[in-house]
Amino acid sequence: MTGVGSAIERARRGRRALDEEHLAALAALADRVRELTEAVVLTDVEIDELAAVGEQVEALTGRLAAVRRDAPPVARYGGHGPLRHVTNPVTGLGNPLAPPLTIEFTETGARAGFTLNHVYEGPPTFVHGGITAMILDQVLGMAAASKAVPGVTASLELRYRRPTPIGVPLTVEAEVTGSSGRRSHAAGRILDPEGLVTVEAKALFIAPQR
Numbered sequence: 001m002t003g004v005g006s007a008i009e010r011a012r013r014g015r016r017a018l019d020e021e022h023l024a025a026l027a028a029l030a031d032r033v034r035e036l037t038e039a040v041v042l043t044d045v046e047i048d049e050l051a052a053v054g055e056q057v058e059a060l061t062g063r064l065a066a067v068r069r070d071a072p073p074v075a076r077y078g079g080h081g082p083l084r085h086v087t088n089p090v091t092g093l094g095n096p097l098a099p100p101l102t103i104e105f106t107e108t109g110a111r112a113g114f115t116l117n118h119v120y121e122g123p124p125t126f127v128h129g130g131i132t133a134m135i136l137d138q139v140l141g142m143a144a145a146s147k148a149v150p151g152v153t154a155s156l157e158l159r160y161r162r163p164t165p166i167g168v169p170l171t172v173e174a175e176v177t178g179s180s181g182r183r184s185h186a187a188g189r190i191l192d193p194e195g196l197v198t199v200e201a202k203a204l205f206i207a208p209q210r
């Protein structure tokens with residue numbers, strides 16, 4: 001087999017799957033690290049305390065790195081379903097970088113509610129545009145995968161209509177707008193608490209040739 005699609009399949013199958021108990025423990029650790037990251041971004045402690053905490057964090061990193069995988073793990077849906085990517089940077093419960101988003105599938109696509117803290121700030125009080133792009137890429141991709149053909153992002157077009165606020169409940173929604181052969185088209189948006197669109201997106205996903 002050649003091509004990106006088969007390479008993704010092979011890489012996922014070659015990874016050791018976590019059981020549900022192990023995944024829950026990893027997710028709990030990732031939550032604590034999310035709290036740590038927000039605390040780092042907002043801390044106002046003295047310089048000596050910054051250095052002291054840094055030393056403790058370095059020691060904790062050493063404990064985790066003591067037994068290391070070559071690549072992130074996967075897990076099975078519900079413990080025995082298909083393999084899922086548990087460290088995805090948007091949805092991964094096991095990735096502290098991920099907000100994380102819990103995506104639900106709708107009749108026409110996918111949606112999720114989420115709130116972003118100051119870790120994701122770009123312009124003061126607003127979400128960084130690269131973060132909203134990443135979220136839209138993922139949710140449009142999952143809409144396409146669930147309603148049309150799973151594929152990699154070939155193009156992503158964004159229109160930032162108004163700033164996306166930090167610290168308030170946001171919604172992201174996406175729907176499939178067409179598909180043919182290996183190609184799926186999707187459209188979506190991020191909405192603020194008043195239902196106003198902050199970012200609009202259109203994307204093309206292409207199933208890699210095997």
Ligand SMILES: CCCCC/C=C\C/C=C\C/C=C\C/C=C\CCCC(=O)SCCNC(=O)CCNC(=O)[C@H](O)C(C)(C)COP(=O)(O)OP(=O)(O)OC[C@H]1O[C@@H](n2cnc3c(N)ncnc32)[C@H](O)[C@@H]1OP(=O)(O)O
Pocket residue numbers: 004005006008009137138139140141142145150151152153154155183204206207208209
């Ligand atoms: C078992 C297979 C699984 C495969 C799916 C893999 C993953 C998806 C799995 C689950 C999905 C679930 C949810 C999440 C999904 C997505 C969220 C985030 C995804 C990413 O974060 S993903 C990383 C960023 N992404 C890349 O890293 C892509 C790099 N890139 C490539 O891997 C190639 O570039 C590729 C494969 C895109 C095309 O390669 P290729 O060799 O197959 O292309 P080819 O030339 O044959 O084009 C075929 C037809 O598409 C037209 N076409 C091509 N490109 C176009 C473009 N940009 N605009 C308009 N049309 C375009 C041509 O014009 C032609 O059209 P025509 O057939 O009519 O001539």
